[in-house]
Amino acid sequence: MKFSPSKEDYIKTIYSLNGSEDIVSNKQLANSLAVSAASVTDMNNRLKKESLITYYPYKGVQLTDLGIQVANQLIRKHRIWEVFLFEKLGFEWNEVHIEADRLEHASSDKVIERLSELLGHPEYDPHGGIIPNADGTVDLDKVPLVSLKDITVGQSFIVKEVPDEDSVLLNYLSQKGFSLNHKYEVTDIEMFDGTLTLKNSQTGDAFTVSGQALEKIRVSVN
Ligand SMILES: [Zn+2]
Structure with missing residues (x-):
């Protein structure tokens, strides 16, 4: 599956507002993405058509299982790029996030899996974030934090x-x-x-x- 960068960022934003478990309001989304209410409605309609979100009238949206999977796969790309930039290119840990935000949208699954192999299949990014699996699942049996x-x-x-x-x-x-x-x-x-x-x-x-x-x-x- 491949979605446009704006769609991917939108899914990631819902996820970061805890939209895998709770309903995220249109207002939260508009604030967080600094866009108008109308463009939030527009994007909601598009994601709903692709079964990535469930829309609750007057309340907001929640990610479907497919939406969560897509969010996790994007986070995987982001975090593997962070490890690469940090370990192989000598970037500082406070520099890698912005670069990875751009690279994550430009890389195919094939590139990411090759990178993961090159890096010895890392489990954590340079900030300690868990790297989701290639199928979009996350191992949560790690030590409670x-x-x-x-x-x-x-x-x-x-x-x-x-x-x-x-x-x-x-x-x-x-x-x-x-x-x-x-x-x-x-x-x-x-x-x-x-x-x-x-x-x-x-x-x-x-x-x-x-x-x-x-x-x-x-x-x-x-
Ligand atoms: Zn990051």
């Missing part, structure tokens, strides 16, 4: 996922020396704004991370 804001003093955690679209946050985390799959211990939490003091469990280096950065960072606790 929690938000870093739910970790308390004395607990240790391993950083598993950071939001890939926020390059300012990624830059900030890199500067702090905070990296994926590394283990840290929370040694202090500032009551005023939730700033954490962390200790790198391997090197013993201590540093602080702003409370504002915590919500979207996902970690495993052990």
